[in-house]
Amino acid sequence: MAAKTASRPGADKKMIGEIDMQSARYGNKDLRFARLHAVKAEQRITGQEIVVKRLRLTGRPLDVENALLGRLYDRKRRVIYHLKRIEDSLDVTSQSEVTP
Numbered sequence: 001m002a003a004k005t006a007s008r009p010g011a012d013k014k015m016i017g018e019i020d021m022q023s024a025r026y027g028n029k030d031l032r033f034a035r036l037h038a039v040k041a042e043q044r045i046t047g048q049e050i051v052v053k054r055l056r057l058t059g060r061p062l063d064v065e066n067a068l069l070g071r072l073y074d075r076k077r078r079v080i081y082h083l084k085r086i087e088d089s090l091d092v093t094s095q096s097e098v099t100p
Helices: 028-058 063-089
Strands: none
Touching: 028 063
């Protein structure tokens, strides 16, 4: 008996649990969107820094505000990383004024 050569549909797909690394395809729209998010992240940080300075001057507790500021810094770092990844994939020189 000869072995079957025809495979079942989807047999050439990877097994469950194996990671298929797909390259992300970015366009100019994604670049504009990422730059907008970087600017917004910087604006949120600026606003929160103003709040912290005002509360520090009045002598109020800063625990909650400093925790929020830390989360905003982390968010900005992730946004900048994403922006740099898009710029690298599109071979664009960094034009964003926001620095990590």
